Amino acid sequence: MAPAVEFRSVARTFGTVRAVDGVSLSVEPGEFFAMLGPSGSGKTTCLRLIAGFELPDEGHVLLDGRDVSSVPPYERNVNTVFQDYALFPHMTVLENVAYGPRMRGVKSDDRTAAAREMLNLVKLHGFEDRRPAQLSGGQKQRVALARALINHPKVLLLDEPLGALDLKLREEMQIELRSLQRRIGITFIYVTHDQGEALSMSDRVAVFNAGRIEQMASARELYTKPRTTFVARFVGGANVAEGEVAARLAGSPQPFAIRAESVHVLAPGEPVAPGLVSAEGTVLDVQFHGATSRWQVRLDAGDVFSATRGTGDSSNVPSAAGERVRLAWPRASMVMLEA
Amino acid sequence: MNARTLSTFFYRRPTFYLLLLLAPPLLWLGTAYLGTLFALLTQSIYSIDEFTAQIVRTPTLATYRQLFTQPANLDIVLRTLTMAICVTIAAAFIAFPIANYMVRYASPATRAAFYVAILVPMWASYLVKVYAWRLILAKEGILNWMFEAAGAEGVLAAILQIPGIGGPSLASSYIGMFIVFVYMWLPYMILPIAAALERVPASLLQASADLGARPRQTLRSVVLPLVTPGLAAGSVFTFSLTLGDYIIPSIVGAPGYFIGMMVYQQQGTAGNIPLAAAFSVVPIVLIGVYLALVKRLGAFDAM
Amino acid sequence: MRCRRVPLLSRLTAYAGIAFLHFPVLIILLYAFTTEDRTYEFPPPGLTLKWFRLAFERSDMWAAMRLSLAVASVATLAALVLGTLAALALASGRFRGKNTITLLFVLPIALPGIITGIALLSAIKLVGLAPGFWTIVAGHATFCIVIVHNNVIARLRRLPPSWVEASMDLGADGWQTFRAVLLPQIGTALLAGGLLAFALSFDEIIVTIFTSGHERTLPIWFFNELFRPRDRPITNVVAVFVIAATLIPIVLAYYLTRPAEERT
Numbered sequence A: 001m002a003p004a005v006e007f008r009s010v011a012r013t014f015g016t017v018r019a020v021d022g023v024s025l026s027v028e029p030g031e032f033f034a035m036l037g038p039s040g041s042g043k044t045t046c047l048r049l050i051a052g053f054e055l056p057d058e059g060h061v062l063l064d065g066r067d068v069s070s071v072p073p074y075e076r077n078v079n080t081v082f083q084d085y086a087l088f089p090h091m092t093v094l095e096n097v098a099y100g101p102r103m104r105g106v107k108s109d110d111r112t113a114a115a116r117e118m119l120n121l122v123k124l125h126g127f128e129d130r131r132p133a134q135l136s137g138g139q140k141q142r143v144a145l146a147r148a149l150i151n152h153p154k155v156l157l158l159d160e161p162l163g164a165l166d167l168k169l170r171e172e173m174q175i176e177l178r179s180l181q182r183r184i185g186i187t188f189i190y191v192t193h194d195q196g197e198a199l200s201m202s203d204r205v206a207v208f209n210a211g212r213i214e215q216m217a218s219a220r221e222l223y224t225k226p227r228t229t230f231v232a233r234f235v236g237g238a239n240v241a242e243g244e245v246a247a248r249l250a251g252s253p254q255p256f257a258i259r260a261e262s263v264h265v266l267a268p269g270e271p272v273a274p275g276l277v278s279a280e281g282t283v284l285d286v287q288f289h290g291a292t293s294r295w296q297v298r299l300d301a302g303d304v305f306s307a308t309r310g311t312g313d314s315s316n317v318p319s320a321a322g323e324r325v326r327l328a329w330p331r332a333s334m335v336m337l338e339a
Numbered sequence B: 001m002n003a004r005t006l007s008t009f010f011y012r013r014p015t016f017y018l019l020l021l022l023a024p025p026l027l028w029l030g031t032a033y034l035g036t037l038f039a040l041l042t043q044s045i046y047s048i049d050e051f052t053a054q055i056v057r058t059p060t061l062a063t064y065r066q067l068f069t070q071p072a073n074l075d076i077v078l079r080t081l082t083m084a085i086c087v088t089i090a091a092a093f094i095a096f097p098i099a100n101y102m103v104r105y106a107s108p109a110t111r112a113a114f115y116v117a118i119l120v121p122m123w124a125s126y127l128v129k130v131y132a133w134r135l136i137l138a139k140e141g142i143l144n145w146m147f148e149a150a151g152a153e154g155v156l157a158a159i160l161q162i163p164g165i166g167g168p169s170l171a172s173s174y175i176g177m178f179i180v181f182v183y184m185w186l187p188y189m190i191l192p193i194a195a196a197l198e199r200v201p202a203s204l205l206q207a208s209a210d211l212g213a214r215p216r217q218t219l220r221s222v223v224l225p226l227v228t229p230g231l232a233a234g235s236v237f238t239f240s241l242t243l244g245d246y247i248i249p250s251i252v253g254a255p256g257y258f259i260g261m262m263v264y265q266q267q268g269t270a271g272n273i274p275l276a277a278a279f280s281v282v283p284i285v286l287i288g289v290y291l292a293l294v295k296r297l298g299a300f301d302a303m
Numbered sequence C: 001m002r003c004r005r006v007p008l009l010s011r012l013t014a015y016a017g018i019a020f021l022h023f024p025v026l027i028i029l030l031y032a033f034t035t036e037d038r039t040y041e042f043p044p045p046g047l048t049l050k051w052f053r054l055a056f057e058r059s060d061m062w063a064a065m066r067l068s069l070a071v072a073s074v075a076t077l078a079a080l081v082l083g084t085l086a087a088l089a090l091a092s093g094r095f096r097g098k099n100t101i102t103l104l105f106v107l108p109i110a111l112p113g114i115i116t117g118i119a120l121l122s123a124i125k126l127v128g129l130a131p132g133f134w135t136i137v138a139g140h141a142t143f144c145i146v147i148v149h150n151n152v153i154a155r156l157r158r159l160p161p162s163w164v165e166a167s168m169d170l171g172a173d174g175w176q177t178f179r180a181v182l183l184p185q186i187g188t189a190l191l192a193g194g195l196l197a198f199a200l201s202f203d204e205i206i207v208t209i210f211t212s213g214h215e216r217t218l219p220i221w222f223f224n225e226l227f228r229p230r231d232r233p234i235t236n237v238v239a240v241f242v243i244a245a246t247l248i249p250i251v252l253a254y255y256l257t258r259p260a261e262e263r264t
Helices: A043-051 A093-097 A098-105 A108-121 A137-149 A169-184 A195-201 A220-223 A229-234 A242-249 B003-012 B014-044 B064-071 B071-106 B106-124 B126-137 B142-149 B151-162 B176-198 B202-210 B216-245 B247-251 B259-267 B271-294 C006-032 C052-054 C059-093 C096-111 C113-127 C135-158 C161-169 C174-203 C220-227 C230-259
Strands: A005-014 A019-026 A033-036 A056-065 A077-083 A156-159 A185-192 A206-209 A211-220 A239-241 A256-258 A264-266 A277-287 A294-300 A304-310 A324-328
Touching: A005 A043, A019 A043, A019 A056, A019 A211, A019 C161, A033 A043, A033 A195, A043 A077, A043 A156, A043 A185, A043 A206, A043 B064, A077 C161, A093 A098, A093 A108, A093 B142, A098 A108, A098 A137, A098 C174, A108 A137, A137 A169, A137 A185, A169 A195, A185 A195, A185 C230, A195 A220, A206 A220, A206 A229, A211 A220, A211 A229, A239 A242, A239 A304, A239 C230, A242 A277, A242 C230, A256 A304, A294 A324, A294 C174, A304 B126, A324 C135, B003 B014, B003 C174, B014 B271, B014 C059, B014 C113, B014 C135, B064 B071, B064 B271, B071 B176, B071 B216, B071 B259, B071 B271, B106 B176, B106 C006, B106 C174, B106 C220, B106 C230, B126 B176, B126 B247, B126 C006, B142 B151, B142 B247, B176 B216, B176 B247, B176 C006, B202 B216, B216 B259, B216 B271, B216 C096, B216 C113, B216 C230, B247 B259, B259 B271, B259 C113, B271 C113, C006 C230, C052 C230, C059 C135, C059 C174, C059 C220, C096 C135, C113 C161, C135 C174, C135 C230, C161 C174
Parallel strands: A033 A185, A033 A206, A077 A156, A156 A185
Antiparallel strands: A005 A019, A005 A056, A206 A211, A239 A256, A264 A324, A277 A294, A277 A324, A294 A304
C-alpha cells in the first residue's frame, strides 16, 4: 500500500531562506506522525506543503501515491486543524462544522445530521447554535477538529493545536486526540515544538532542524539512541559533550550523550566502579522535583552536566552551591553521536 | 471552463492572478491620475502667446522664468508657505491636549463619543464650514458680538491694525484666515496623534512614574518622542492642505494672494494654463520635500 | 491608562476643543431660521421657516442637486469595483513593487485637491476634451477609489490568513471562499467605503471647479450663491441639508467600520 504522505527531496525557499532544504519522508497510513522542532525549523512549512497552501520549489509531494504538487487544497483529501483554530466568526458552530459538506454540495438536512454526529464525537453536544466568540479555547479546538474530520480526510494535519491551552487541559487533550486517532484510524500528522508532547502521542517522530530532518524514528528510539547532538539536546534534554570536553571526559573528541538519570552523584574522591567514567566538578544548583532532585554541576572539563538522584536515596553527597562533587556514569550508557 | 477550474488555474499562477486584479485599478490611476500629473508638467513647460492668448505647444522654460523672476510671485509663495507652517504649529499645539485627554483620561465610552464628535465636523461639508466662518467672522457676526459684549472692541480693533495679520475686518484678514485654516484641519491633526498615543503602552507610563518622573517629565521624555510619528503624519495633512487651498483665501481672505488662488485665477479668466501649471508645481515640490523630511520621523507608518 | 485624578485643565481643554469644532455648524443651523435676510446679524432678530419653503422652489438648486447625485453614484460605483480589486491584490502581501503601488494609492490624498484639479484640466486641454459630466466623474472617481481601497484593505488586514486557508482546506475553491468567508467580512467595509466615497463626492468642490466646465454641481451652486447677499438664507437652508445629507452616510460608515472589539 502506498504511503499516506511522501516527500521526495522537497525544497521550498522564501526569498533567500531555504525553509525546507531537501526533505524526504514517508508516512504510513494510520500512523500518528509528529514533526518536531524549534520555530523556524521548517516543520510548519512541510505541513503547509502537505495541505497545499505552499507549492514545492523542488521535489515532489505525494498523497496516497499520487503527485499533488500542483493540486489545490480543495482537491486534496487532507484537512487541517489550524493553530488559531480559524473558526468562521459569522457562522454558528454547526455551520462551521457543516462547511466542508456544504462546499461539496451535500444537502442541507444530510449535512446538518452529519455535523451533529461529529459534534457528539468531540463531546460538544448542545453547542450547535453557539458562535465561536462564545467558546473557550478547548471548545474551539474541538469544533476545529470536528470541522476537519467531517470530511473523512485520509490525512489530518494538526498545526500546534494545543499551544494556547493551559497545562492540565493540554494533557487531557493529548490523551483524547491519541484515542480519537486510534478509534478513527486515519493518519494524523502533528506539528509541535514540545518534545514531551511529540514523544507521548506519536508512533514516529521526525526531528527538524534548519529545514532538514535530523532523525526520524519512534519516540523510544529517539530518546535512547539519538543520532545527532541536536536531537540529543532537543529530545529529552540529555547531557551532550562535544569536541575538547568530550575528549577530556571520554578520551575521544566524538560527541556523546548521556541521560541525566544515568549519571550518579558521588562525594569527591569516592571510589568509582570499573566500567564507569568519572568527572569532577562544582555544584551550581540542586533543583527539587518531587520524586527526584536534579544536580547541575560545572565540570572541570568544561560544560554543565545534569544528574538526577532519587529523593529516597539517603547517602550523603554534597548539595550546596560551590561544593565539590564527583559524577560517574556507565560507559555503556553513553550514546555516541554524529556531529 | 467552470469556476473551479478557473480557480485552480489561478492557484498555480499566483502572480498572474495578482496582475489581473491590479490591472483595472492601476490602469485607471495610471491614466486618470498619473497621466494628468504628467499633462500638468507638460503644460508647465508650454507658454502662452500674449497676443493670441493661445497655448504655444513648444517646450520652453519661459513660464517658469516668469514665475520665479516676478517678485510678486515669490511673495505669494512665501506668504502661502508661512501660513502653512503657522497653521501646522498651531494645530499641533491645540490638537495634542485634546488627543491626550481622549486617550489617557477619558473612559472608553467618552473616548468613543469624542471620536464621533471629531469625525462629524471633520466630514461635514467643507464649503458649508468655510461659509459658516464667513458668517461668524463678519463685522455683524457672532465673534464681533462676543468682543462687544465683553467690552473688548478695542482689543479686536488693535489686533486688526497689526500689519501682516490684520485687515479691514476679521472676515478679510490673515488672522481670520488663520483661524479658519486651523479649524478646518484640526481633526486631521487630532486623529493621528490620538492613534499614536493609543499605541503607547500604559506600562511605559507606569514605569516612568515608578522611576520617579513627574507627569510633565514623563510627557516630555516618554510620550512626546513616541508620539512624534503621529504628529508628523498630522502635519503632512495640515501643511499640504493649507499650501494648496484656494477657496478659504477667497472667501475669508486678506487681499494678498495665495498659491492656490493664483492657480485658480490663471486658469480661469486669464486662460493661462501653463502659468497655472507652473504655479502648482511649486506646492508639489514643497510637499515632496516635506514628505521626505517627515518620512524620517516615521510619519508614513502613522498614517 | 486612566489616572484616577483627571487634571481639570486637560478636561477643560478637550471639551473646549470639541465645542470649537462644532460651533460653526451650529451657527449655520441657527442662521437657517433667521428673519434677517443678510444673515450676518447676531443675535438673529427673529426666527422663521420661510427660507425652507423658498429654497425648495429654486429649480436651479434642484438641477445642481440632481447632477451631484448622479456624479456621486457613478463615481462610487466605479470606486467600489476598482477599489476592492486593488485591496484584494495589495492585501495578499509579498510581491515586488508593492511599495510603489501603495504610494500610488496615497498620492491622491497626500497632494492637495488643487493639484488633482489643475492636472485634470491640463490633460483636458491637452487632449482637447470638452469638460462636462464625465470629466467631473473622472476627478471624483480617483479619490473615491482610494477611499474604498483604504477601507477594504484595513478590514482585510485584520483578517487572519488562516480563514481563507481553512476554507480552501475544507473544499471551497477561490470563488466559493470569496462568497462564503471574505464577502461577509469585508461587506461592512465595502458599505462604509461606499458611503464615505459618496458623501465626499457629493460635497467635492476643490477639484470639481476645474473639471466642470459649464456644469454646476450642488457645491458649485453653493459657491456661486455665496457672493449673492440677497439670497443668503436660502444658502443657509441648503447648507443645512447638505450637512445632513453628508453626515448621515459618514456616521453610518463610522459605526460600520469600528472593530468588533469596540462594539460593546
